[in-house]
Amino acid sequence: MSRMWNPMLETMDRADLRALQVDRFREQVRHAYDHSPFYRRKLDAAGIDPDGIQTFEDVRAVPTTKKGELREAQGGEPFPYGDLLAASPEGVTEYHQTSGTTGEPVRQADSWSDWEWWGDCWATVLWAQGIRPDDRVFFPFSYNVFVAFWAAHYACERIGAEVVPGGNLSSAQRVRKMREIDVTAFASTPTYALRLAEVAREEGFEPTDFAVDTVVCAGEPGASVPGTKARIEEAWGADVYDHAGATEAGAWGFSCDGESVGLHLNEAQFLIEVLDEDGEPVDPGETGEIVITPLNRTAQPYIRFELRDEIGLREGAAVCDCGRTFRFAEGGVLGRLDDLTKVNGVLLAPTAIEDAVRSYDGVSDEYEVIIDDHEEKPDLDVVTVVAEENPETDVSADEASEELRKTLKQTTSITCRIDVVPYESLERPELKADRLDDRRENHV
Amino acid sequence: MSEDAPDDLDELRALVADLDASAAALRAYGEANDVPAIERGAKRVQGTLDSVKQNVPGALVRDGAGGDDDADPNGESGEGHEPGR
Ligand SMILES: [Zn+2]
Numbered sequence: 001m002s003r004m005w006n007p008m009l010e011t012m013d014r015a016d017l018r019a020l021q022v023d024r025f026r027e028q029v030r031h032a033y034d035h036s037p038f039y040r041r042k043l044d045a046a047g048i049d050p051d052g053i054q055t056f057e058d059v060r061a062v063p064t065t066k067k068g069e070l071r072e073a074q075g076g077e078p079f080p081y082g083d084l085l086a087a088s089p090e091g092v093t094e095y096h097q098t099s100g101t102t103g104e105p106v107r108q109a110d111s112w113s114d115w116e117w118w119g120d121c122w123a124t125v126l127w128a129q130g131i132r133p134d135d136r137v138f139f140p141f142s143y144n145v146f147v148a149f150w151a152a153h154y155a156c157e158r159i160g161a162e163v164v165p166g167g168n169l170s171s172a173q174r175v176r177k178m179r180e181i182d183v184t185a186f187a188s189t190p191t192y193a194l195r196l197a198e199v200a201r202e203e204g205f206e207p208t209d210f211a212v213d214t215v216v217c218a219g220e221p222g223a224s225v226p227g228t229k230a231r232i233e234e235a236w237g238a239d240v241y242d243h244a245g246a247t248e249a250g251a252w253g254f255s256c257d258g259e260s261v262g263l264h265l266n267e268a269q270f271l272i273e274v275l276d277e278d279g280e281p282v283d284p285g286e287t288g289e290i291v292i293t294p295l296n297r298t299a300q301p302y303i304r305f306e307l308r309d310e311i312g313l314r315e316g317a318a319v320c321d322c323g324r325t326f327r328f329a330e331g332g333v334l335g336r337l338d339d340l341t342k343v344n345g346v347l348l349a350p351t352a353i354e355d356a357v358r359s360y361d362g363v364s365d366e367y368e369v370i371i372d373d374h375e376e377k378p379d380l381d382v383v384t385v386v387a388e389e390n391p392e393t394d395v396s397a398d399e400a401s402e403e404l405r406k407t408l409k410q411t412t413s414i415t416c417r418i419d420v421v422p423y424e425s426l427e428r429p430e431l432k433a434d435r436l437d438d439r440r441e442n443h444v
Numbered sequence: 445m446s447e448d449a450p451d452d453l454d455e456l457r458a459l460v461a462d463l464d465a466s467a468a469a470l471r472a473y474g475e476a477n478d479v480p481a482i483e484r485g486a487k488r489v490q491g492t493l494d495s496v497k498q499n500v501p502g503a504l505v506r507d508g509a510g511g512d513d514d515a516d517p518n519g520e521s522g523e524g525h526e527p528g529r
Contacts (some may be wrong), residue, residue, distance in 0.1 A: 006481035120481065127480060160485055 003257065003322060005120075005127035009268035010324045017325065018056070022269045024295035026053040027092045029062060032301045035086035038073045052287070059271070060279070064304040066289055070106045070248070072414060081109045087299040096147040098247045108147065108247050111299040115154070116240075118147070118250060121269050124153030125254040127265070129241040130214055131185055133160035138183040140174045140196060142167035148218045149249050152187050161185075171199040178212065179205055185214035190222025190232060194365040195428050197235035208237035215240045224255070224262065224332025225351050227359030244309070244333050248302050249292045253329055255421035258322035262314070263329040270294055272327070284315040284327070287334065308337040341438065343371060343381045346413055350436055353385060353416075357405045363387040363404065366426045372439040381440060384417040391423045457503045463493055 004010040007382060012020070026151065029218040030050040032039035040436055043050065046063045055057060074082040078089050085092075087109070094110040131137060137156045143149040143165075166174050175196055178186065188196065193215050200207040215238050217223035223232070224243035232240045244253035244263050252270045253263035265272045274288035282288035290307040311329035319328045335349045342348070350369065357367045367387045374380035387404060389397060397420035408416045429435075450456045467489045474483025497503040 002478040002480055004480075006479055008479060009481075120485070123481070123484070158488060159480070160484055200468070 001132070003128070004324070005124040006268070010124075010326060011251050012268065012325055014325055017267055021052065021267065021295065022055065024057065025059055025293055026050060028293060028297070028366045029053060029303055031298060032086055032303055036301065037083035038069075039084075039086070042303075044349070056281075059304075060273075060281075062304055064306050065302060066306050067103070067106065067308075071104045074107055081271050081300060084300055085109055086301055087111055092299055096150070096247055097145050099146060104408075106248060109300045110297075114218045117269070117296050118151040119154040119158045121187065121251040121266060122151045124156045124266055124269075125243050125251050126152065126155050126159060126161075126216060128254050128256040129216055129237065130257055131156065131161055131216070132160055135159075135214070136164060136181065137161050138166050138174075138178055138186040139352065140166040140169075140171075140178075140186060140188060140192065148245060148251075149187060151267070152216070152218065152394055161175065171196060172203050175200040175203055175205060175207075179210060179341050182211040184211050185216065185238075186212060187216040187218060188219050189219040190225075190228050190427055191220060193240075194228075194235060197232075198365070198428075207235055210236070212236050212238050213442050214238055215364050216243060218243045218244065218245065221333050221336075221351055222354065222358075224330075225355045225358065226261070226357045227357070231358050231365060242332050244329075247310075248305055250294045250297070250306060252292060252294075253333075255332070256320065256322045256324065258320040260320035260322075260328065260330075262331050263311075264320070264322075264324050264326040265329060267326045270298060274311060282313055284313050287312045289337065307422060309333045310335045310337060311405045324363060339436075341371065341436070343383055343414055348383070348412055348414060352412045354407065354435075356387070356404060356411055357387055360400070360403060360407065361393055362390060362400035363420060364390045364423055366428065368383040368426055368437065370437045370439060373441060380440075382417060384419055385415055386419045386421060386426065388421055388423050388426055397421075449456065453500070453502060456500055460497055460500055460503050464490070464497075467493060 017128070029043065029048070033043050042063055048062055053062070053126070066154065070084060073084045074080065076082040078085060091111050093112045094115050096108045096110070097105040098108070099105065139149050139153055144154070147272065152164065153163050164177070166177060167212045169177065214342060215232055215236055217232070217240060222228035223240050229240050234410070237366040238256070240254040242263060243251060245251035250270065253265055255263055271293040273281060273291040275291055276288050277384045287310060290309045290311060291304050292307050293300070293304055294302055311334055312331060314328040314330045315378050333353065339350050340347050353367070353369055357363060364387070367385060370384045370386065372382050372384070374382050385404065385408065387400065389400065400420045401418040404418045405416060408414065447473060450459055467486045471490070472488035474480065499528050
């Protein structure tokens with residue numbers, strides 16, 4: 001059986017793929033121009049004739065779209081999507097929204113064909129990660145209005161796998177259900193994958209005895225953070241895969257069953273530009289920010305959306321042994337620009353702290369980061385990492401603190417205070433963890 | 445009403461049968477060429493088409509129905525879902 005959901009697209013010659021991208025991009029811009037007043041204003045102001053887009057240089061002349069513009073546009077008519085909407089309100093069949101972690105949520109309208117597209121994009125992800133018709137896939141979440149797990153749910157259906165919704169259950173009930181019906185895979189945030197393993201042990205099970213052989217991660221970057229990935233693999237005795245997506249974009253990146261560590265970019269469904277600070281494309285081997293255009297969305301299209309995710313771009317056959325010609329984000333999403341925060345003038349990526357904690361056996365999985373003003377010198381910031389003792393080792397709290405402090409100094413250049421507390425002192429988050437508590441008064 | 449709209453039930457049934465045949469051919473292509481996106485996508489079309497057929501009086505629902513070809517429609521084979529790969 002094919003390792004790819006669609007080998008015709010996933011192994012496409014790069015020149016053909018680029019031609020397909022420009023054609024689809026032009027069609028998307030045409031559609032947005034004809035049906036969304038928001039885009040018509042933007043494109044007119046920039047003097048763009050959609051039909052004139054013939055090259056990647058033409059693509060780069062099209063103005064980018066920022067998250068703030070979306071929120072502003074959604075304040076108007078037609079309610080509740082504003083004139084971002086490029087379909088009649090009756091053409092909308094799915095409502096979702098962003099979680100609003102970085103401000104007011106963005107509402108997302110999708111038509112029936114958009115929704116099929118979502119499922120197909122997620123099927124590309126799940127098939128690459130080994131989900132097949134004989135799998136029984138569990139979703140241990142109440143999906144609410146957030147799109148990712150809904151789309152993954154329907155992608156399982158599309159693949160022909162059996163899909164088990166696990167909403168409105170306690171964590172203990174979920175692990176018992178997983179055990180009871182022998183689920184072979186589950187989809188989860190990395191945070192919750194670790195939490196479920198912990199709960200399984202509390203319930204008297206050994207998670208590695210479960211039938212689970214695949215964990216598909218979404219929602220947080222953890223499955224490409226080596227320390228976290230290794231902890232999930234070990235906890236479940238399963239292969240752990242990463243995915244990258246956004247409500248405004250779709251499921252644009254996925255890890256595969258090849259030897260590489262990182263994400264293939266789904267370039268058949270998205271035009272993904274990786275740009276430097278001046279908006280110029282970076283070369284393979286360099287790091288840049290993603291500007292993304294989903295190529296087959298109709299109800300609420302996104303033209304050159306500034307995703308604010310940073311990746312290290314790779315290209316070529318040597319990148320991964322799976323045979324895909326799609327470009328590659330080495331090590332996954334390196335940082336969400338919205339998550340980066342300045343501490344004493346140094347940029348701190350929360351994933352660096354996550355990796356340090358999760359790579360070190362002297363502490364357990366859960367942790368918290370508090371950034372506050374220095375007690376005596378208000379110009380100085382203080383970072384405190386609170387971690388828990390690991391009941392499975394005899395490392396003392398002092399030893400663990402010293403070790404973590406050293407690692408963090410090396411990896412982040414910041415001298416952190418470390419507070420190692422007894423096991424289970426910290427709160428256990430469910431869906432997504434908000435582990436960063438920024439208490440600084442004057443920090444913008 | 446569109447000029448393409450069928451005039452009578454016979455024509456409606458024929459259209460459904462055509463769609464059924466097209467979906468089956470797409471599925472065969474996907475299988476023969478190992479393209480799950482086409483094979484599984486066409487299977488999904490067949491499933492949707494089943495419910496359309498059920499709404500057309502006199503259309504054959506069972507014959508060549510788009511459900512799983514491997515499945516026993518009477519449910520007597522006793523083959524359940526096998527977990528694991
Ligand atoms: Zn690969």
